[in-house]
Amino acid sequence: MAVCLRTSRAIINSLQSKVGLLSMISQSSCWSSLTHHREPPFSSLKAQNVRDPDANFCDKATLYSSRRFESVKTEKQFNSPDDVDHYQILDFPGGKVAFTSEMRFISESPVERAHCYRVLDNDGQLILCSKFKKVSEEMAIKMYSDMVTLQTMDAFFYEAQRQGRISFYATTIGEEAINIASAAALTIDDLVFPQYREPGVLLWRGFTLKEFANQCFGNKADNGKGRQMPIHYGSNKHNYFTVAATIATQLPHAVGAAYSLKMDRRNACVITYFGDGGTSEGDFHAALNLAAVREVPVIFFCRNNGWAISTPTTDQFRSDGVVVKGRGYGIRSIRVDGNDALAIYSSVHAAREMAISEQRPILIEALTYRVGHHSTSDDSTKYRPVDEIEWWRSARDPVARFRKWIESNGWWCSEAESELRNSVKTQLLQAIQEAEKIEKSPLAELFTDVYDVPPSNLSEQEKLLRETIRRHPQDYPQDVPI
Amino acid sequence: MAAVFQGLGAATALSVSNSLDSRKFLVSSRKSLSERKASFLVVRSDGRVVPRSNARGRRAEQLITNAVATKPDSSAASTTSKPGHELLLFEALREGLEEEMDRDPHVCVMGEDVGHYGGSYKVTKGLADKYGDLRVLDTPIAENSFTGMGIGAAMTGLRPIIEGMNMGFLLLAFNQISNNCGMLHYTSGGQFKIPVVIRGPGGVGRQLGAEHSQRLESYFQSIPGIQMVACSTPYNAKGLMKAAIRSENPVILFEHVLLYNLKERIPDEEYICSLEEAEMVRPGEHVTILTYSRMRYHVMQAAKTLVNKGYDPEVIDIRSLKPFDLYTIGNSVKKTHRVLIVEECMRTGGIGASLTAAITENFHDYLDAPIVCLSSQDVPTPYAGTLEEWTVVQPAQIVTAVEKLCQ
Numbered sequence: 020m021a022v023c024l025r026t027s028r029a030i031i032n033s034l035q036s037k038v039g040l041l042s043m044i045s046q047s048s049c050w051s052s053l054t055h056h057r058e059p060p061f062s063s064l065k066a067q068n069v070r071d072p073d074a075n076f077c078d079k080a081t082l083y084s085s086r087r088f089e090s091v092k093t094e095k096q097f098n099s100p101d102d103v104d105h106y107q108i109l110d111f112p113g114g115k116v117a118f119t120s121e122m123r124f125i126s127e128s129p130v131e132r133a134h135c136y137r138v139l140d141n142d143g144q145l146i147l148c149s150k151f152k153k154v155s156e157e158m159a160i161k162m163y164s165d166m167v168t169l170q171t172m173d174a175f176f177y178e179a180q181r182q183g184r185i186s187f188y189a190t191t192i193g194e195e196a197i198n199i200a201s202a203a204a205l206t207i208d209d210l211v212f213p214q215y216r217e218p219g220v221l222l223w224r225g226f227t228l229k230e231f232a233n234q235c236f237g238n239k240a241d242n243g244k245g246r247q248m249p250i251h252y253g254s255n256k257h258n259y260f261t262v263a264a265t266i267a268t269q270l271p272h273a274v275g276a277a278y279s280l281k282m283d284r285r286n287a288c289v290i291t292y293f294g295d296g297g298t299s300e301g302d303f304h305a306a307l308n309l310a311a312v313r314e315v316p317v318i319f320f321c322r323n324n325g326w327a328i329s330t331p332t333t334d335q336f337r338s339d340g341v342v343v344k345g346r347g348y349g350i351r352s353i354r355v356d357g358n359d360a361l362a363i364y365s366s367v368h369a370a371r372e373m374a375i376s377e378q379r380p381i382l383i384e385a386l387t388y389r390v391g392h393h394s395t396s397d398d399s400t401k402y403r404p405v406d407e408i409e410w411w412r413s414a415r416d417p418v419a420r421f422r423k424w425i426e427s428n429g430w431w432c433s434e435a436e437s438e439l440r441n442s443v444k445t446q447l448l449q450a451i452q453e454a455e456k457i458e459k460s461p462l463a464e465l466f467t468d469v470y471d472v473p474p475s476n477l478s479e480q481e482k483l484l485r486e487t488i489r490r491h492p493q494d495y496p497q498d499v500p501i
Numbered sequence: 502m503a504a505v506f507q508g509l510g511a512a513t514a515l516s517v518s519n520s521l522d523s524r525k526f527l528v529s530s531r532k533s534l535s536e537r538k539a540s541f542l543v544v545r546s547d548g549r550v551v552p553r554s555n556a557r558g559r560r561a562e563q564l565i566t567n568a569v570a571t572k573p574d575s576s577a578a579s580t581t582s583k584p585g586h587e588l589l590l591f592e593a594l595r596e597g598l599e600e601e602m603d604r605d606p607h608v609c610v611m612g613e614d615v616g617h618y619g620g621s622y623k624v625t626k627g628l629a630d631k632y633g634d635l636r637v638l639d640t641p642i643a644e645n646s647f648t649g650m651g652i653g654a655a656m657t658g659l660r661p662i663i664e665g666m667n668m669g670f671l672l673l674a675f676n677q678i679s680n681n682c683g684m685l686h687y688t689s690g691g692q693f694k695i696p697v698v699i700r701g702p703g704g705v706g707r708q709l710g711a712e713h714s715q716r717l718e719s720y721f722q723s724i725p726g727i728q729m730v731a732c733s734t735p736y737n738a739k740g741l742m743k744a745a746i747r748s749e750n751p752v753i754l755f756e757h758v759l760l761y762n763l764k765e766r767i768p769d770e771e772y773i774c775s776l777e778e779a780e781m782v783r784p785g786e787h788v789t790i791l792t793y794s795r796m797r798y799h800v801m802q803a804a805k806t807l808v809n810k811g812y813d814p815e816v817i818d819i820r821s822l823k824p825f826d827l828y829t830i831g832n833s834v835k836k837t838h839r840v841l842i843v844e845e846c847m848r849t850g851g852i853g854a855s856l857t858a859a860i861t862e863n864f865h866d867y868l869d870a871p872i873v874c875l876s877s878q879d880v881p882t883p884y885a886g887t888l889e890e891w892t893v894v895q896p897a898q899i900v901t902a903v904e905k906l907c908q
Contacts, residue, residue, distance in 0.1 A: 210657065243690040253689045260656060261689035265680045271649025272681070278650065279657040282609070282635055305643030309650060312641060468691040469726050471749040474777070474824050 132339045135386055136366060137356035141415070143423025151365040152204075156430045161223075162203050162360060163425055164439055166195040166418045169219045171443045172228065173391070176235060176249075179451055180395045185235045187249045191216050193358070193390030196417035197322055199223055200360040204367035205290060210276050211259045212269040212291035215250055216322065220292075224257040228446050232454035239500075244468070245460040267297040270306035270319070274380075277315035281378060288316040288374040290367070296327025298341050307348040310380035318370045319350070319382045322357065324389035329402040345382035357387030358417035361424070388415065461500040462488075585768045591761040593735035594624045597742035598662065600771065602632055605660065608746055611638040611647055612664030612701075621666050622702055622761050648674035648699065652682050656693045660746060668703030668755065669715035682751045683726030698745040699753045704795055704845055705893050706758035711881035714889075718755055718822050719851040729822040730776055731755040731794045735765040737820060740774025748776060755822070757795045779826035785815035788839040788903055791830060791856060793819045796843045796894060803899035812903060822852055825859055834860060838869040839906050843894055848876045873902050 108117050138151040154162070173190040180188040191198055198219020205211075211220050218231065230242070234252050237245035242254055243261065253261025260276075263269065273291035280287055297303055298321060310317050321341045325332055338344060345352030351373065355362045363385060370381040388411040392399045399408065413419075425431040466473050466481045473481070488495050588596065602608045609632075610625055616639040619626030629637040640647040644665065651661040665671040671678070678699065686694050705714040718729055728750050732738035738756070745752035774780075782797065783804060792800045797818045804814050815833055819826060834840055840860055844853040853874040860872055875894045883889055 212653070241690065242692060243688060246690060247688045251688070253692060255689070255692040260653075261685060261693060263681055263685065263688070265676060268649055268677060268681055269653075271643075271646040271677070272653030272656065274646075275650035275653030275655070275659075275661070276657040278635075278638070279654045279659045282659070301643075302646050302649060305641065305646030306649070308641050309643065309646055313638065468687045470686075470728070471694070475827070476824050 127337070129339055129343070133342050133354050135354045135356050136362050137359045138361040138365065139359050139420060139424055141420065143420040144427065145424070151361050152368045154203075154361065154364060156428070158203060159421075159425050159428070160430060162199050162364075163418075163421055163431065165199045165219065165223050166360070166421060167439055168228075168443050169195050169198060169222055170418055171440065172218075172222075172231065172447060175444075175447045175451065176231075177391075177395065179235075180249075184451070184455060185249050187395055188235065189215060189250050189394040190391035191219060193388050193411060193415075193417070194322055194324060195219060196360040196363055196421065197320075197357050197385050197387060200363035201290065201292075201320060201367045204364045205371060206287065207258060208285070208287040209258065209371065210273075210280070210287070210289045211257075212273040212276065212289065213252075213259065213262055214266070214269065214293045214297060214322075215262045215264070216294065217292045218250065218252060221252055221254065221257060221259045224254075224259065226252065226254060226257060226259075228443075228450040229453065230254075232447075232450040233457065236454040236457070237459060238454060238457040239460040239464075240454075240457050241460075244464045246464075267293055267300035267302040267306075269293070270297075270302050271309065273317050273319075274306050274310045274313070274315055277310065277317035277380075278313060281313075281315050286375060288318060288371050290318040290320055290371075292320045292322060294327060295321065295323040295325065295332050295335055295341065296330065297321075298344065299327075299335055304348075307344070307350055307380065307382070311349040314378050315380060316374040316378055317380045318367065318374055319345075319380060320367070321382070321384045322387060323384050324357070324387045326389050326393070326399070326403070328393045328397060329399070331403075340384055340386070342382065342384040350380050350382045352382035352384065354384045354386065357385030358415055358420060360417060360421045387417075459499050583766060585766045587764060587766045588735060589761065590732075590735045590738050590756075590763040590765075591622050591624050593739040593765075593767060594732075594742050594756070595626065595628070597739035598625065598746075599628065599631075601743055601746040602628065602636065605746075607658060608660045608662065609636045609638065609654070610662045610664065611640055611651055613640055613642060613647075613666050615639060615664050620664060622756075622758075624761075625664070644670050644673035645675075645677050648677040649681065651697050651699075652677060652685070652695055655695045655697045655751075656685065660696050660698075662698045662700060662746065665699065665701030667713050667715075667758075668701045668717040669712055671699065671701065671717060672715070672720070674699075675720070678721065678727070678751075678753075679724045683724040686750075687726060694749055695751050696749050697751045698742075698748075699751070700742075700745075700756060702756045702758040702761070704755075704757040704759065705877070705882050705889065708884055708886055708889060709758070709882075710884050714882035716846045716851070716877075718753075719846045719854075721753060722823050722852060722855060727751045727753055727823065728776055729753045729755065730820055731757075731822055733757070733760060733794050733797045733818055733820070735763060736767045737774050737780060737818075739767060740772055741776065741820070743771075744773040744776045747773070752776065755794065759795055760798075774820075777821045777824060777826055779829040780818040780820050781815075781829065782818050783814065783816040785813040785837070787813045787837060787907055788815065788841055789830070789833040789837045790814050790816045790841045790843060790899070790903070791819050792816070792843040793822065793852070794845065796845055799894060799896050800843050800899055803896035803903070806896065806900050807903055810900075810904075812907060814903060819856070825856060827859060827863060830856075830860065831864055834864045835867045838867055840868065840872045841899070841902055841906055842872065842874040842876075843899055844874070844876050845893060846876055847879045848874075849879050851876050870906055873906055875899065875902055 108115050138146060138149045140146050169191060173192055176185065176188045177190055179185050194216060198217055199222070202220040202223035207224060211217075213220065231252070233240040234243060235249035237249070239245065243251065247261070248264070251262040251264065253259060260269070260272065269291055270293060273289045277289040280289065293303065307319060310319070323332065323341055327335055332340070340354065342352045342354040353366055353370075355366045357363065366383055370383055373379060374381050390408060390412045422431060422436070462485065463481070466477045469477060485501065488501065598610070610628065612620070614621060615625040616629040616634055616637050619629075625637060640650070648663055648671070651663040654661050665674070682695055682697060682699075703715055703717055718731065721727065721729060728748065730741050730745065730752060732741045732754065741754060745754050782801065790800050790804075797816070800816055804816055807814050815837055817829060817833055819830070842853040842856055844851055846852050848854070853876050857872045857874050861868075875898055877892045877894065880892060882892055
């Protein structure tokens with residue numbers, strides 16, 4: 020559909036008449052619009068005046084309608100027929116492009132990989148001239164304590180699974196900085212849509228060790244009423260949306276939630292987490308696209324930890340990681356060192372401000388390493404070298420790195436360290452022992468919450484089940500309350 | 502096929518006598534799925550005005566519904582001689598949608614081309630101008646994702662209506678509908694609710710090809726946590742749309758491509774239709790014909806022929822595809838003892854297959870003959886007009902089936 024400048028007026032006229040015709044056609048034979056549906060060239064285009072100073076999102080209705088039909092008139096330059104000199108710039112749907120007579124393919128990979136933002140060096144010392152958001156002593160200590168708690172919690176629950184006390188667990192080892200520092204940079208009003216490796220965000224927000232244990236044991240004190248596997252936490256009180264086992268399905272949810280915040284003009288944003296593997300899912304691409312087109316305040320946080328179960332990133336994508344994909348959707352992005360708590364804190368803080376004030380999505384790629392196995396059902400030594408895992412566990416431990424920084428500030432010492440670790444251990448042991456003893460959800464909870472009120476067919480099925488259990492009690496678990 | 506139906510079958514409201522002992526029916530104690538908190542009047546389509554009370558009281562009443570309001574309402578300020586106003590089915594859907602959007606600012610619409618384009622079938626025409634682009638959201642072509650977006654928005658308090666341009670496209674949204682929409686209320690322990698409405702046109706149209714002639718109700722019927730309803734007249738289209746929006750559960754509203762231009766006179770005053778009730782289209786004595794959506798019209802056409810031949814079929818539009826209104830259906834089976842199901846779904850795994858199983862399980866003793874189910878064949882819908890016609894159940898087949906059943 021190349022448009023020549025000289026016949027611009029004629030084109031405008033025919034375009035406008037076609038718009039009218041199209042709506043007439045649609046009115047009379049509705050279903051034939053299906054064949055048109057892939058190419059309505061007039062209705063849904065946006066002008067390229069994204070930098071329009073009047074584009075204030077508060078004036079939504081008029082803004083959107085004026086934007087939408089701008090490009091039908093194919094830019095204001097048609098009003099002045101003197102602009103015939105611009106041979107090398109022409110208009111296509113979507114805006115102006117400059118022409119070139121050189122056939123140059125854009126390279127599939129950049130000359131240099133996108134740079135990675137970090138604040139602390141490997142020894143936990145501030146890099147000279149590094150720019151970052153300052154963290155107070157109180158905040159830093161809470162961050163560190165929570166990182167230690169998360170680390171300890173992982174160790175204990177993993178052990179509990181190995182002992183057969185819970186059925187499943189997935190650790191967050193190596194990603195403590197991502198979990199805690201990103202949570203610390205947000206407020207409690209910001210909504211969190213996690214994948215499954217972000218319990219630290221919930222921990223930061225106040226979810227207690229007892230509550231974690233209850234969910235893992237699936238007892239009746241669990242928020243989720245024992246309906247989900249361990250680590251599928253959820254708490255509306257903490258604005259942490261229940262983990263679903265499906266990969267990347269939370270990304271469109273996050274966009275929808277951000278859209279809801281935008282409609283209500285709340286001073287809050289949404290953050291959603293996913294791994295490198297999740298970026299291959301269709302939902303990732305569509306969610307990023309949707310967020311950019313709809314200009315919603317959401318932070319897409321990718322934990323690029325190098326592995327999707329046994330699939331390394333080289334088999335997952337061929338781009339320069341995930342950060343470059345942001346530009347593909349028109350999203351501002353940054354790559355950060357995922358094991359550097361301060362870098363994560365600063366970038367999430369900045370991202371949140373941009374997301375809310377400019378009403379735009381932001382993509383953050385945090386490079387890190389998944390030190391633990393994918394889950395308790397996995398043995399990662401089968402597909403990666405043991406010494407690699409060990410190196411990342413010790414030399415690149417984000418918790419140790421952060422500790423070095425707070426120690427060098429004089430905010431922490433080894434006594435505080437042992438006190439913290441002991442206290443957490445005791446609390447965890449107690450939480451696990453208690454959670455184990457609490458009884459499971461009663462039978463009725465099998466049928467509630469499927470709908471708001473149990474319908475007749477479910478009530479019938481419940482009755483039938485109770486009858487069956489009554490007749491054959493020896494075939495059913497004794498410790499589940501009826 | 503822009504057929505104009507006004508007053509199908511029996512034109513006057515009939516009341517079935519109280520000889521049907523509904524209290525004997527086992528499932529009579531079930532409650533309605535959603536509590537309706539708003540207080541307003543429900544105008545039954547036979548003209549009776551009843552207050553919206555609790556469901557238990559309603560169960561004891563007779564469910565006689567007729568497609569057209571027959572009793573003039575004195576409160577309606579109507580300048581024409583007949584009460585209510587006339588409109589087409591897609592306009593009725595829009596009216597319902599608009600009323601709910603006026604009533605509750607949390608209601609929003611999202612889908613492809615729903616904004617300024619007004620939707621492929623013009624159901625959302627004019628809404629973007631009235632409510633702005635943020636409440637009537639155009640999405641890119643990513644069904645799984647904008648369905649997911651709707652789910653996320655619902656979990657944070659909005660009430661989105663997700664439009665699939667054609668129901669068949671929602672197969673791309675199956676993951677979100679099954680794994681998230683139906684499940685998250687349950688798996689979160691009731692913490693997050695998902696009051697979405699997913700709607701769109703489906704069914705076999707006029708030579709739209711196999712991919713655009715899907716009957717998704719058969720694929721979705723197994724998903725726990727969702728409700729499914731199918732509208733067939735402008736009256737129930739508007740009523741079901743409003744009820745679906747107000748429901749706290751995710752509801753899938755099935756419209757039919759060929760029914761959008763049906764014209765009917767509907768009441769001026771506000772009303773909703775129950776999501777779990779079936780509609781009695783034509784009371785009868787000899788055989789119960791269960792149907793929904795477009796097949797209702799094929800059945801009614803066959804009914805005319807059958808009446809001429811001396812049969813008295815009872816026609817019920819089941820409307821609620823999940824859960825089935827076994828109360829109404831059961832009462833009918835107990836009266837006629839013969840059941841014919843006419844559907845557009847394929848033979849294998851369709852709504853008819855489930856309905857056959859449900860009726861056999863619950864009312865086996867009342868049946869004098871095996872249940873007959875007329876459905877489409879298990880083939881993709883061909884493009885050629887004649888072939889396409891042969892995949893859809895035609896009135897002649899219905900007449901033959903009834904005759905055979907009543908021997």
